[in-house]
Amino acid sequence: xxxxxxxxxxxxxxxxxxxxxxxxxxxxxxxxxxxxxxxxxxxxxxxxxxxxxxxxxxxxxxxxxxxxxxxxxxxxxxxxxxxxxxxxxxxxxxxxxxxxxxxxxxxxxxxxxxxxxxxxxxxxxxxxxxxxxxx
Amino acid sequence: xxxxxxxxxxxxxxxxxxxxxxxxxxxxxxxxxxxxxxxxxxxxxxxxxxxxxxxxxxxxxxxxxxxxxxxxxxxxxxxxxxxxxxxxxxxxxxxxxxxxxxxxxxxxxxxxxxxxxxxxxxxxxxxxxxxxxxx
Amino acid sequence: xxxxxxxxxxxxxxxxxxxxxxxxxxxxxxxxxxxxxxxxxxxxxxxxxxxxxxxxxxxxxxxxxxxxxxxxxxxxxxxxxxxxxxxxxxxxxxxxxxxxxxxxxxxxxxxxxxxxxxxxxxxxxxxxxxxxxxx
Amino acid sequence: xxxxxxxxxxxxxxxxxxxxxxxxxxxxxxxxxxxxxxxxxxxxxxxxxxxxxxxxxxxxxxxxxxxxxxxxxxxxxxxxxxxxxxxxxxxxxxxxxxxxxxxxxxxxxxxxxxxxxxxxxxxxxxxxxxxxxxx
Numbered sequence: 210x211x212x213x214x215x216x217x218x219x220x221x222x223x224x225x226x227x228x229x230x231x232x233x234x235x236x237x238x239x240x241x242x243x244x245x246x247x248x249x250x251x252x253x254x255x256x257x258x259x260x261x262x263x264x265x266x267x268x269x270x271x272x273x274x275x276x277x278x279x280x281x282x283x284x285x286x287x288x289x290x291x292x293x294x295x296x297x298x299x300x301x302x303x304x305x306x307x308x309x310x311x312x313x314x315x316x317x318x319x320x321x322x323x324x325x326x327x328x329x330x331x332x333x334x335x336x337x338x339x340x341x342x343x344x
Numbered sequence: 345x346x347x348x349x350x351x352x353x354x355x356x357x358x359x360x361x362x363x364x365x366x367x368x369x370x371x372x373x374x375x376x377x378x379x380x381x382x383x384x385x386x387x388x389x390x391x392x393x394x395x396x397x398x399x400x401x402x403x404x405x406x407x408x409x410x411x412x413x414x415x416x417x418x419x420x421x422x423x424x425x426x427x428x429x430x431x432x433x434x435x436x437x438x439x440x441x442x443x444x445x446x447x448x449x450x451x452x453x454x455x456x457x458x459x460x461x462x463x464x465x466x467x468x469x470x471x472x473x474x475x476x477x478x479x
Numbered sequence: 480x481x482x483x484x485x486x487x488x489x490x491x492x493x494x495x496x497x498x499x500x501x502x503x504x505x506x507x508x509x510x511x512x513x514x515x516x517x518x519x520x521x522x523x524x525x526x527x528x529x530x531x532x533x534x535x536x537x538x539x540x541x542x543x544x545x546x547x548x549x550x551x552x553x554x555x556x557x558x559x560x561x562x563x564x565x566x567x568x569x570x571x572x573x574x575x576x577x578x579x580x581x582x583x584x585x586x587x588x589x590x591x592x593x594x595x596x597x598x599x600x601x602x603x604x605x606x607x608x609x610x611x612x613x614x
Numbered sequence: 615x616x617x618x619x620x621x622x623x624x625x626x627x628x629x630x631x632x633x634x635x636x637x638x639x640x641x642x643x644x645x646x647x648x649x650x651x652x653x654x655x656x657x658x659x660x661x662x663x664x665x666x667x668x669x670x671x672x673x674x675x676x677x678x679x680x681x682x683x684x685x686x687x688x689x690x691x692x693x694x695x696x697x698x699x700x701x702x703x704x705x706x707x708x709x710x711x712x713x714x715x716x717x718x719x720x721x722x723x724x725x726x727x728x729x730x731x732x733x734x735x736x737x738x739x740x741x742x743x744x745x746x747x748x749x
Contacts, residue, residue, distance in 0.1 A: 210480065211510050212597055216517035219589035221524045239509045240481050243553055247486035250554040250674075253667045254491045262658045266422035269655075269674070270415070274431065276546055277412035280405070283513055284520040287401035292437050296409065299430040306424055319489035327482055345615065346645050347732055351652035354724035356659045374644045375616050378688055382621035385539075385689040388532045389626045397523045404520075404539070411681055418648055419655040454624035462617055536692035540685070544701065547682035550675070557671035565707050566679065569700040576694055 211236050217285065225288040227341040230334075237334035238279030238300065241327050245272035245307060248324035255318060264310045264321065271307035274300050275331065282338075294342055297335045304332035346371050352420065360423040362476040365469070372469035373414030373435065376462050380407035380442060383459035390453060399445045399456065406442035409435050410466065417473075429477055432470045439467035481506050487555065495558040497611040504604040508549030508570065511601035515542035515577060518594035525588060534580045534591065541577035544570050545601065552608075564612055567605045574602035616641050622690065630693040632746040639739040643684030643705065646736035650677035650712060653729035660723060669715045669726065676712035679705050680736065687743075699747055702740045709737035 213235040217224055224231060249268040252261040278300040281293065308328030315322035348370040352359050359366060384403040387396040413435040416428065443463030450457035483505040487494050494501060519538040522531040548570040551563065578598030585592035618640040622629050629636060654673040657666040683705040686698065713733030720727035 212514045212593055213517070215593050216514055216521070216590055219593065220517065220521045222521075235513060239513055243505060243509055243549060244482045244486055246550050246674075247483070247490065247553040247555075250556050250671060251486070251490045251492075253556045253671055258663055258667070262663070263422050266419055266655060266658055267424070269651075270419060270422075270427070272550075273412040273415045277408040279513060280408045280516050280542075283517040284401055284405060286520050286523045287398050289402070289441055292405070292434070292441055295430070295434040295437050299427070299434045302427050302430050306427055320486055323482055323485050323489065347649045347728055348652070350728050351649055351656070351725055354728065355652065355656040357656075370648060374648055378640060378644055378684060379617045379621055381539075381685050382618070382625065382688040382690075385536060385691050386621070386625045386627075388536055388691045393528055393532070397528070401520060401523055404516075407685075414648060415651050415677075418652040420652075421655050421658045455621055458617055458620050458624065533692050536689055537694070540689060540692075540697070543682040543685045547678040550678045554671055554675060557668050559672070559711055562675070562704070562707050562711055565700075565704040569697070569704045572697050572700050576697055 211239065213283070216283070220285050222285050224285055225343070226338070230338045230341045231282060234297075234334040234338040235279055235282045237331040238275040238282065241304060241331040242272045242275035242279065244324050244327040245269070245275065248311065248320050251318070251320040257317070261314065264314060267307040267310050268324065271303040271328065274303040278335070290343055294339060297339045301332045301335035301339070304328040304335065308332060346374065348418070351418070355420050357420050359420055360478070361473070365473045365476045366417060369432075369469040369473040370414055370417045372466040373410045373417065376439060376466040377407045377410035377414065379459050379462040380404070380410065383446065383455050386453070386455040392452070396449065399449060402442040402445050403459065406438040406463065409438040413470070425477055429474060432474045436467050436470035436474070439463040439470065443467060481509065483553070486553070490555050492555050494555055495613070496608070500604070500608045500611045501552060504567075504608045505549055505552045507601040507604035508545045508552065511574060511597050512542045512545035512549065514594050514597040515539070515545065518581065518590050521588070521590040527587070531584065534584060537577040537580050538594065541573040541598065544573040548605070560612055564609060567609045571602045571605035571609070574598040574605065578602060616644065618688070621688070625690050627690050629690055630748070631743070635739070635743045635746045636687060639743045640684055640687045642736040642739040643680045643687065646709060646732050647677045647680035647684065649729050649732040650674070650680065653716065653725050656723070656725040662722070666719065669719060672712040672715050673729065676708040676733065679708040683740070695748055699744060702744050706737045706740035706744070709733040709740065713737060
């Protein structure tokens with residue numbers, strides 16, 4: 210269990226956005242960063258590696274985007290809605306793209322099945338937080 | 345001098361986008377990641393630290409976005425135009441936001457003046473690459 | 480809850496090290512990366528910011544080391560014991576250094592108290608994994 | 615060309631270590647982070663991908679370590695010699711391990727040949743900075 214909620218609740222600046230949606234999104238980003246890194250690595254030793262090229266490439270980039278997004282969302286001191294919106298859209302796009310590709314391999318590889326689920330959770334968490342942004 | 349161009353030219357998959365604009369953007373992203381990290385750190389020991397809070401917070405996030413963008417652009421195997429467009433827009437927004445804040449302190453702090461310039465170069469490199477994206 | 484254990488258990492290469500200690504360390508690294516980023520940001524808006532300079536600087540670096548360590552540990556395909564040992568020693572040092580500084584502010588700032596605890600958990604998880612490494 | 619030197623020279627805290635060696639190491643770290651990410655991606659589309667598994671896995675981790683090292687070295691406010699020494703040893707180990715593997719493929723793949731060189735430069739820059747550390 211992460212400490213994202215405790216850190217938000219003890220931050221001297223009040224959160225500018227729904228805390229439940231924010232915590233869910235931060236947690237999802239770090240979980241997805243870890244899972245995508247692990248999935249790309251696991252693909253490397255599958256016998257059908259040649260069919261997993263797109264999966265590995267997309268998971269690498271999704272992991273990078275999730276780390277950046279998780280860190281930005283962890284900072285509440287200077288909340289710039291336009292920037293938060295933009296990175297959430299990027300992260301949602303990265304997670305959807307990776308998740309769809311992992312889903313194609315879900316029947317053959319359990320790590321791809323799990324990764325597809327984690328990407329989907331993260332994409333949805335980004336989407337929910339986007340809807341919670343001040344208009 | 346970076347090896348971004350050599351790596352692109354020896355990549356077995358052809359670049360999907362103008363190589364000059366791509367190299368310029370990759371180099372700008374890593375330079376901006378380094379500069380923003382250094383600027384946020386330098387601000388910590390300025391006597392007027394209390395006026396530099398926004399500068400430090402924005403530079404931290406800009407650095408994170410630049411690392412992610414520089415890495416995504418370094419991968420040519422699975423070029424997803426929609427995802428590249430989205431992260432370039434995010435990176436341009438992050439660089440503009442940081443650069444404008446650094447510019448406000450440029451007369452007092454040389455590191456802010458340099459950082460404002462580097463952010464501006466990176467924002468322009470993102471913008472140029474966005475215009476080079478396939479429609 | 481992270482998916483680190485599930486990803487390790489479905490990885491086609493067997494883990495080269497005790498899985499419980501590995502999962503605990505991966506989870507601690509990502510949790511500490513998030514917490515240190517949040518703590519450094521929270522310090523920025525404390526009235527006694529000038530006394531928190533060392534805390535902010537160390538938390539930033541601890542977060543960077545934790546991201547790198549969490550990612551390296553998430554890869555099992557090419558397990559290089561000497562490299563794993565080295566980054567675990569670095570991460571333990573970073574977490575101890577940050578944690579000790581945060582502890583000094585724990586009575587004034589709840590976010591520092593939590594961060595000190597999370598750093599301590601991560602340092603101990605690195606230590607436990609170091610002891611589990613093949614001799 | 616990076617702005618690492620200018621940022622160090624305008625930092626309000628004096629560098630705790632030889633500036634030439636420090637600049638060289640910061641630049642080498644970010645260059646190596648970019649090159650290793652690009653090499654791992656290029657390997658994905660080589661016909662002999664199955665022989666490049668170790669290369670891709672090591673390059674991914676080397677890139678992560680280089681980003682963390684480049685960022686830590688960019689911060690001069692709280693210079694903790696023991697931590698700097700530890701991450702430099704980790705980075706040197708990561709670069710040597712990646713570089714040796716890339717070297718094995720240098721005759722077949724230009725990107726591996728370039729990456730081996732860049733890893734070697736970074737390992738040497740870490741080594742030089744380690745020797746410049748205060749005893």
